[in-house]
Amino acid sequence: xxxxxxxxxxxxxxxxxxxxxxxxxxxxxxxxxxxxxxxxxxxxxxxxxxxxxxxxxxxxxxxxxxxxxxxxxxxxxxxxxxxxxxxxxxxxxxxxxxxxxxxxxxxxxxxxxxxxxxxxxxxxxxxxxxxxxx
Amino acid sequence: xxxxxxxxxxxxxxxxxxxxxxxxxxxxxxxxxxxxxxxxxxxxxxxxxxxxxxxxxxxxxxxxxxxxxxxxxxxxxxxxxxxxxxxxxxxxxxxxxxxxxxxxxxxxxxxxxxxxxxxxxxxxxxxxxxxxxx
Numbered sequence: 001x002x003x004x005x006x007x008x009x010x011x012x013x014x015x016x017x018x019x020x021x022x023x024x025x026x027x028x029x030x031x032x033x034x035x036x037x038x039x040x041x042x043x044x045x046x047x048x049x050x051x052x053x054x055x056x057x058x059x060x061x062x063x064x065x066x067x068x069x070x071x072x073x074x075x076x077x078x079x080x081x082x083x084x085x086x087x088x089x090x091x092x093x094x095x096x097x098x099x100x101x102x103x104x105x106x107x108x109x110x111x112x113x114x115x116x117x118x119x120x121x122x123x124x125x126x127x128x129x130x131x132x133x134x
Numbered sequence: 135x136x137x138x139x140x141x142x143x144x145x146x147x148x149x150x151x152x153x154x155x156x157x158x159x160x161x162x163x164x165x166x167x168x169x170x171x172x173x174x175x176x177x178x179x180x181x182x183x184x185x186x187x188x189x190x191x192x193x194x195x196x197x198x199x200x201x202x203x204x205x206x207x208x209x210x211x212x213x214x215x216x217x218x219x220x221x222x223x224x225x226x227x228x229x230x231x232x233x234x235x236x237x238x239x240x241x242x243x244x245x246x247x248x249x250x251x252x253x254x255x256x257x258x259x260x261x262x263x264x265x266x267x268x
Contacts, residue, residue, distance in 0.1 A: 040215050042224055042245075047266040050211070050224060050243050077184070081174050084218045088247060088259065090176055090184060109184050111176075111245055111261045113222060125222065127245045129263030132181040 009080045012087040012114055015121040016080070019112065020073045020093075026065040032058055036115055036122035046108045046130040057126075070098035085116040093128060107131045142255075143214045146221040146248055149255040150214070153246065154207045154227075160199040166192055170249055170256035180242045180264040191260075204232035219250040227262060241265045 015034065022030035035041060035054050043057040044050050051060050065071075074094040081088050089112040097104045113125035149168065156164035169175060169188050177191040178184050185194050199205075208228040215222050223246040231238045247259035 040213065044243055044245070044263060047264060049265050050226070079174065083220050083249065086217050086220045090259075092184070109178055109261075111178070111247075111259060113245075113247070115217065125224075125245060127243075127261050127263065129178060129261065130181060131183050 005082055008082045008087065008116075012080050012082060012089060012121050013078065015114055015123065016078070016089045016091070016112055017075075019123055019126070020075055023061075023071055023073055026068065026071065028058060028062050028065065031061050034123050036117060036124045038115070038117075038122075038124055040124065042125045042127075044127045044129070046106070046128045068097055068099055070096075072096040087114045087116075087121060088112065089114070092131075139216055142216045142221065142250075146214050146216060146223060146255050147212065149248055149257065150212070150223045150225070150246055151209075153257055153260070154209055157195070157205055157207055160202065160205065162192060162196050162199065165195050168257050170251060170258045172249070172251075172256075172258055174258065176259045176261075178261045178263070180240070180262050202231055202233055204230075206230040221248045221250075221255060222246065223248070226265075 019034045022034055037054050039053060041054045041057060042050055042052050051057050076092045076094060078091045091110055093108040093110050095106045108128040108130055110128040112123060114121040115124045153168045156168055169191060171188050173187060175188045175191060176184055176186050185191050210226045210228060212225040225244055227242040227244050229240045242262040242264055244262040246257060248255040249258045
């Protein structure tokens, strides 16, 4: 990996972290800042069908945030690949959530695809799937 | 989309179709021809953990093929995006399988990422997740 690619990889990792911090903050505005507004933006929550388009994606996060009291995402096994103005991240999400008096723990594996738009890495696809069997 | 991008989109769709035809043929050699040999190749079967590296990925398909008598994949809602030498496909997989006397039906949503290597689109990431709730 050459120096500029290494720098890109770090910038992508920061954008990826901002995505997870926006989830933990239950903050739709921070989430909006992370996402591309490209019409082909896509999001697949664990076990859900595909959601297309930034506004529908943000509405889905808003619904998740409204129904959750606390969300913690520990991100593990992070791998970043960069090719030109696209980058993709693979990581495991160790999720702890609180809804009312109930606490939940789950694990998902995620693919996050970023595009460099005007020098800024924006999320264009988030695909998370439950880890349930092997 | 300009003409060359349209041609790339068609080539990516063909590579994507070859991937599903290799599954239906239960053919590990055809599957090998579809995949990139890049060390960062990754595959996530529905509900599974991430598998990294082409040989491990092919071994997982070989295990699936060995334990299945018939696999049919109807692919729906196909969308192809191309940016430079990377392309990503979103589609729904309507899966019918036969194992012994048992027939199964399931649905998954898939992200397939392709890289153009020496002019040929090769699969570098397959992420399929079960559709179970919304």
